Amino acid sequence: MDTQALAVGELRVPSRELLMHRDAMFRRGFLKLLEIKDSDVRILTMGQSKDAIDKGLHAGGAFSAIVPLVSLFHGGFLRLNIEDPTRRGQDLFTLSKGHAVAALASIYAELGYFDEKILHGSRSHASILNGHPGPVLPGIQIATGPMGQGIGVAQGFAIAGKRSRQFDSYALVGDGELQEGSCWEAVMYAAQHGLDNFCVLVDRNNGQLDIHDRMLFPMPPLEEVFRSYGWNAHNVDATQYDGVIQALNQFRFGARNGRPTAILCNTKKGFGAFSDFFNKHKVTVPGALLEQELQLQKERRSSRVAEFLSLLDDLSTLGDGEAIRELLLNEAERMHLTTGRSSDGNLLDPVMGPVMTKSVPKRDKKIRYDASALPKLDKSKSYSAAEIVTAAMKVFARDQRVVSIDSDLASTSGLEAGVGAADQSRALNVGVAEANMMLISEAYAALGSNTWCSTFCPFFNWQVLRRIAVGQQERLEAIADANGWLSEGHGLDITFLATAANFETRTNGATHMGNDDASTFDAVAHLKIIDVSCPQQMLSIMKWIMDGNRGLTYLRVMRTGSAVLYGSDYEFEFGRGYELRRSDNDQAIVISSGRGVHEALAAADLCAENGINLAVVDMPSVDEDLLVKLYRTGLPILFAEQNNGYLWQNFLKVLYRHRADVDTAGLNRVSIINTLDKHGDKQFIHSATYEELVEVFGLTPKSIAEAVQTLVAR
Template identity: 75%
Template sequence: MTKMSSTLSSSAAPAAFLQQYPLLRAGILKLLAIKDSDIRILTLGQSRDAVDNGLHSGGAFSATIPLVALFYGGFLKLDIEDPTRRGQDIFTLSKGHAVAAMASIYAELGYFDQKLLRHSRSHESLLNGHPGPVLPGVHIATGPMGQGIGVAQGFAIAGRTSPRFDSYVMVGDGELQEGSCWETVMYAGQSHLDNLCVLVDRNNGQLDVHNRTLFPMPELDKVFRSYGWEAHSVDATQYDGVLTALEQFRFGPRNGKPTAIVCNTTKGYGAFSDFMNKHKVTTSESLIVQELALQEERRSARVAEFLEHLSELEGSADGELRATMLREAARSMHLDVERIAALPPVVGPVLTKRVPVRDKQIRYDATALPKLDPKKQYSAAEIVTGAMKVFARDSRVASIDSDLASTSGLEAGVAAVDQHRALNVGVAEANMMLIGEAFAALGCNTWTSTFCPFFNWQVLRRIAVGQQERLEAIAAPDGWLSEGHGLDLTFLATAANFETRTNGATHMGNDDITTFDAVGQLQIIDVSCPQQMLSIMTWIMAGNRGLVYVRVMRTGSAVLYGQQYEFEFGKGQVLLEGENDTVALISSGRGVHEALEAAKLSATAGVGVTVVDMPSIDDELLLKLYHSGKILLFAEQNNGYIWQNFLKVLYRNRATVSGSLERVLTVNTLTAEGKPQFIHSATYEELVEAFKLAPVHIAKTIMDAVAASKR
């Protein structure tokens, strides 16, 4: 037996026995009840040791029965030594507030040491108030935002290809009030993801009101069925119904429908004191002592009941075989029948090791990439399609669009190689990003695309949190992740700056770049040239580039760079420079083309202008320009992204920076008072005219600045 199979075989025992020997069900249910007590005791212990003595008790306790049934009932194929190995099942805790229950199970199974359950939510702890990849065995960061179900759906899509696997996720009925959940439910149903199982913790409460949802919710099983799902409504105050529903999903015929198991219970179910029914509680030592004592009494009673059942089996005619099987089932649940009455229960040992390094470099034939004619114009979509036809020959490249594939060029390029890796989720940007995160978490070089303003900030921020935790786990001396386990996820943002043109204010991309600049771990690139776009794509395909937000032009543009150009993040490019230049003109995107024309106009008036393309922020070049003594003009078709970062650079280097900002000028889309604003429908020509960003206006600004400097 290989190491892998030995890791997986024991977890399948109870369900496998039940399939062959239904008479074992009573004994299996009694074992699950004992394991239920063990997990609740570990969960309560976390509250005692937490930095705030707090516990999200309501949701953690209501989730315990479904979680114990799933993890100890023998339904999951898990490789606990390497939780990132492809082919094993994946569990996602979408309702992140139940992290204490999940952490108890993960420690018990051996993902990490029991000591990590102590001092949770403190700054030095890996166990936060919500789960994230900093914690061994956890694939994404989640919370009460209705996003984990979308990522689990992405895992299920990946799990339909070899090596195949199932994706399980637990959501709360509270988070089902989030619209992103239903983007997922619709897509999963029509995509026939019958390897996706959603456990709904229907505890009929939420944060502000723990005994009801803030507005009446329909019968959820009927709602899921209406979207093409298989749905079960079960009593989750006991194990039998949950176990039966999981058996039907795991072992029943796959009919092209995802499965939803609505687990009906109440907040805090399984606790003794009604104090534990609330969303989150701060527990006193006296309450914890009381609760633990009662939980231990309950466990002792359950153990006695099981041992009596086992004794009766052993004394019956055919009971010896069933008794032996129950002992084996107990071992698969981390229960030794000979020591089953002992307290505290045995946890571990730790099995998870630092996972193998991932090779993230995409292999491709560089000679097959598009060759650009410097005399022609190309749209970003043309470049993306042509390049993806080459890059996507590596099966690790995937793309997801949201009804704007004709603008991005992604779907046409990837689908030309493998249409199963070129997804289009329709008008559902949150779901697009969640599927993208799933593919990236599995090691793919993943691209998602929509208009600049359409990316969901809430989803983007949570993805970035997970990326940061991944990098922390990689960097930690005792972390569980290795190099290559960060997310390679590109957000291809189309119609940047003035490119949307006549579509309306909601579609205009002048504020996204400054808004998303506040998102940690996100690298922003503003593309000015088709050749630059091609070079950026090859840079990303080298792997380990992280989260990249690439803003591209919608319509065709001239080629500014030669074939030898190589993009480097954090480096600007001087496109035009004369020895006697008195002005430096800095821009990005299509603004660079206008800047070059403005420089020509200025040259006819005898003023030399240095033109700088800054696709990403280059601290060193910005400082060099400031110290050059030239007049600096930031001309941007947005709310002043480069200029605002220039000010940050000056502040960070304030100890070595002298002089004033009198030489620094800006032309952008901020109001005259320097406030952000949105842009109305207009042609490109009208917009550059209205905001004084046409070459003639930029040249006039330069002339006026030069004249003023001579007074």
């Protein structure tokens, strides 16, 4: 009889020949071992509420998720490198329904991603185990909550996993979470692009936050829905292990047919708890009830252990029973249970760890390219941002770490044409699905790629952007922590290429106008906002980003061509403004960005004809030191911006921070022209030609020059 086993990373799966020969006896024992692990995870999960800062537990969704999680992590399906969870080639898991983090953390502590002590004191400010998972916790790739976004990132992992080194991507989502439209953006894309290495387990517990025992509205037959989108779909009973294991086995070891897989795990909130108190979304557990529940869970575990030992005794009566017995004991050891062969303790006691995850190796994020092959710009010509992006990406994208994702606006970004010229498999287009575009971008960035995604300025999804930024912060915290699991180079490098900024959208419609995006996204932490004024500046910014470790960059670019303002020796620095015209005889200063800089320069020429020297400052990113320096000159300052006053608002913040050493009474020397209404309130703007827009808002060179003359006279 063949008693060999198939190696799968650090995990081992029994040989198929043996399982087919004695399937019934092995299956009974294997499923009983999973039930024992089920008890271990429930006990650890329940125990977290003992000393959580709020004594609380997201019990309903955590308990209903345990059967799918134990099946996946202890069923022998995942190829994991626990020592280095960032090493390419291993399978990846994403907990999209982040409220089940307590159950996942229990499993991760068992497997050795972190010490069991992390399970204590959760959700406090000092703890790295929060109410949702994030990269501050070892082994977690992205920050998630039940917002319909984890499935999209997991889909991005699957896209990357189709390349060498190949791997599978798994996600656990909630049925309530599937009410989010972003989930279906990912579902559509995954099927259309043959992601048969993508497996989604749906925790169909038929409840959500406000109503724990039913959905807020009837859900469609999900099995039919997934199949209609081109998925393999399995409808299984997730109150027991057999069906989940069979479905996972078919995905992991069956023939791939170009279709992603959905496993609908039918259960209920709080499944596996004795008391119905735990069926709700979140509970604060009274001490007496907690002790009662823990005692009952331990008694159930003891009963399951006894049943397994009885099965081992039955095997001794079979001719080949010893071989099956050894296989089951191998499985027990793999599931972190004692067997008496190499560990102390009673047979089938749980084994925690040991901790295996170490500080992962540094990542080199610098993109290699031939600088001599980059485009050379002629100052006598005009260039659009898309032209520069395409030409430069043909050079940069020869490095396989450069990836682009567009959303049906590739002609305005230039990304797809540029990256696709080097490798079309790294130039993705998700169609009209901006949330999915951003989620795929995050997946590639988490794997170490220099990722670019692009759409019109107003189309970026704030909810997705904010969660990505939360994950970036947690990555930075883990990198900064001397004991953290992440090291230098493991931050996210994502450039959000925001096209048609300011007045560049022109006649496409008010919904497309990009006058409010910068001030809106300015509230997102860790986001670097840049407003590009010149093709040469654009090229230099791209080179700056290719140096790596630039984090999250929101890059606002002009849609149509513009003159070249800077020479070939120009070097962009984030947080630095540039004085394009400056003299000792200046009588006023105008500060702008984007195409507004060109109008300001033309206004300076008009002012010169009237004997007024006007300094012109291009501020693509906020330069705090320069703003203070310019204010201290005592000269009148005019902020002329084709948006809601992003630079002016930041100028006010800078003055407030320097209020102790700056005379704010001089603010009467500061004037603004922007798209706020006459009362200074925010507004959206009509579509129109560029010429109409600058005329309506007083941002023509003539209007700027007249405003400067008024300032100087005053």
